[in-house]
Amino acid sequence: MSARNTKQAPDGGWGWAIVVASFMCQLLAYGSPQSVGVLYPEWLNTFQDGKGMTAWVGSLVSGVGLIASPICSACVVNFGARPVTIFSGVMVSGGLMLSAFAPNVQFLIFSYGIVVGLGCGLVYAATVTITCQYFDKRRGLALGIVTTGTSIGGFLYATAQNEFIVLFGLDGCLLLIGCFALNIIACAGLMRPLHLPAYYLKQRAALAEKAEEKVLEKTPVVEDPIKKNQSINVLITGETKEPPPYEKSLLSYVALVRLMKKKQKEYTEYLNSTGELLHNRVFLAMCVSLFAYCLGAYTPLLFLEDLAQSEGLINGISTIPLVSIMSIAAGVGKLLLGIMMDIRWMNSIFLYAFTLLGSGVALLIIPVTKNYAGLQVISAVLGFFSGNWSVIPYMTTKVVGMERLTEAYGILMFFGGFSIMLGPPVAGWIYDWMHSYDLAFYFSGSFVLLGGAGLFLSALSCWNKNQEETNTPDTEYTNDYDKVATVA
Numbered sequence: 001m002s003a004r005n006t007k008q009a010p011d012g013g014w015g016w017a018i019v020v021a022s023f024m025c026q027l028l029a030y031g032s033p034q035s036v037g038v039l040y041p042e043w044l045n046t047f048q049d050g051k052g053m054t055a056w057v058g059s060l061v062s063g064v065g066l067i068a069s070p071i072c073s074a075c076v077v078n079f080g081a082r083p084v085t086i087f088s089g090v091m092v093s094g095g096l097m098l099s100a101f102a103p104n105v106q107f108l109i110f111s112y113g114i115v116v117g118l119g120c121g122l123v124y125a126a127t128v129t130i131t132c133q134y135f136d137k138r139r140g141l142a143l144g145i146v147t148t149g150t151s152i153g154g155f156l157y158a159t160a161q162n163e164f165i166v167l168f169g170l171d172g173c174l175l176l177i178g179c180f181a182l183n184i185i186a187c188a189g190l191m192r193p194l195h196l197p198a199y200y201l202k203q204r205a206a207l208a209e210k211a212e213e214k215v216l217e218k219t220p221v222v223e224d225p226i227k228k229n230q231s232i233n234v235l236i237t238g239e240t241k242e243p244p245p246y247e248k249s250l251l252s253y254v255a256l257v258r259l260m261k262k263k264q265k266e267y268t269e270y271l272n273s274t275g276e277l278l279h280n281r282v283f284l285a286m287c288v289s290l291f292a293y294c295l296g297a298y299t300p301l302l303f304l305e306d307l308a309q310s311e312g313l314i315n316g317i318s319t320i321p322l323v324s325i326m327s328i329a330a331g332v333g334k335l336l337l338g339i340m341m342d343i344r345w346m347n348s349i350f351l352y353a354f355t356l357l358g359s360g361v362a363l364l365i366i367p368v369t370k371n372y373a374g375l376q377v378i379s380a381v382l383g384f385f386s387g388n389w390s391v392i393p394y395m396t397t398k399v400v401g402m403e404r405l406t407e408a409y410g411i412l413m414f415f416g417g418f419s420i421m422l423g424p425p426v427a428g429w430i431y432d433w434m435h436s437y438d439l440a441f442y443f444s445g446s447f448v449l450l451g452g453a454g455l456f457l458s459a460l461s462c463w464n465k466n467q468e469e470t471n472t473p474d475t476e477y478t479n480d481y482d483k484v485a486t487v488a
Contacts, residue, residue, distance in 0.1 A: 014192060015134035019142050021190040022127035025085060026149030027156070028184050029092050029123040032177050033061045033116060034154025037305045037323040038161045042170045044306070049105045051306075052428035057105065058302040059424040060113030065121030066417025070410055072118075072125035080197035081130035082188050084122050089184030091119030096178030100171040123184065126191075133194045144335060147390075151334070154327030162321060277408055282349065282399050285458035287415045290392075292451025293356050294419035296363055296444030299427045300382055301326060304366075304375065307437045313372040325376055326383035333387020341394050348395035349459040355388040356452030363445030367438040 032039070036058040043054050065072070076084050095115030102108045127146055135142040157177065164173035278284050304322045308314050337355070340346055362381045369375055393409065400408045427440035434440075 031153030031157030035158035063421035064117030085188035088122035151331030329383025360449030
């Protein structure tokens with residue numbers, strides 16, 4: 001196994017085992033968070049807490065992973081995909097099992113929202129990174145298969161959790177799906193690393209340096225006859241006198257000051273670079289539109305099942321819950337929207353703005369829909385448009401360029417994650433205040449519509465520029481597609 005990062009991707013072979021393992025990891029990790037709308041009514045009945053407070057559980061499990069994505073990616077780079085996946089499997093499984101013994105909603109916010117959310121973020125970063133290492137020419141296909149695991153997991157787990165609740169109760173359901181999540185550890189065993197992680201390379205370099213120092217200490221210093229008259233006391237053994245303690249302290253202080261100055265310089269450069277990105281009008285509009293979209297688009301994932309029950313449109317939960325329809329439609333949306341991005345004349349910014357406008361209209365229709373079949377159609381539409389996450393890397397590349405893709409994508413994910421954490425609780429508080437979901441969905445739909453319209457208007461002035469970039473040959477980005485794939 002080579003330690004160099006230049007090792008060629010096999011584009012097949014064991015890589016397909018990696019794809020299967022990564023697909024199963026995402027299915028097992030994201031199955032319950034993607035279908036949390038099934039658990040939400042049960043938590044309301046069990047703990048009798050407000051809808052706004054209970055909504056923090058579902059919002060955190062989706063938002064924490066996005067906000068912590070830079071930390072998750074750093075863990076994968078330093079320690080490798082296999083150890084991180086094993087650790088994330090323990091986190092997801094442990095968080096789900098702890099949630100079965102939750103005495104109140106506050107404990108659920110920690111066990112399900114934060115612990116499971118961080119575990120899902122680690123799983124996503126690890127599976128995407130290891131897949132990118134094993135595939136180059138077929139990377140798009142491999143990533144498409146892997147990331148579909150979240151949608152299929154949401155589809156399957158929604159029905160499974162519903163049945164488990166009927167058979168074993170809420171606590172038994174959480175214990176069972178926590179046991180299922182332990183299989184993430186087994187899947188991690190297949191993730192044979194193609195490159196040594198950075199942490200092991202640093203340790204190897206440090207050990208080699210120490211070994212070299214020991215060899216030099218043991219090697220005698222040969223006296224130079226030319227400089228014999230210039231040096232009276234020559235140390236034949238090569239041993240040097242250790243400096244006094246105060247000199248060691250002074251040297252340590254100087255090294256610490258240098259390190260702090262270096263880090264301060266790096267942070268200053270990063271902040272300046274971030275400020276430059278935000279001065280880009282279209283990129284700033286992207287950040288605002290993603291914030292507005294996530295503020296409203298995750299509301300139906302959590303509240304739609306409770307809405308159907310509270311309005312008397314259905315007794316209990318359907319055999320195929322609304323969140324299942326949303327999940328499977330999201331998988332289809334990711335695939336079809338990704339295919340549309342390969343069309344040369346397709347403008348990614350306008351396509352993304354269209355998905356936001358469509359989602360906003362669907363959200364505004366929910367309060368006037370008075371039958372369950374209508375909610376099923378709206379769920380399919382919202383799920384399909386939620387596949388627009390596959391458009392974001394391409395859109396970001398067109399706006400800021402390939403060189404700044406990773407930095408820009410991290411900023412976008414921060415806006416999205418922060419908004420996801422706020423959206424459902426705000427909608428829940430509106431219900432607690434008005435005792436109706438109508439204003440909550442009007443609020444969500446209006447924000448999504450405003451985000452889409454703002455992005456569309458901001459991008460209009462850049463139409464010619466984006467059209468020229470769209471018409472450039474695809475080979476311009478072929479060698480740097482790593483950045484598009486690994487920004488997750």
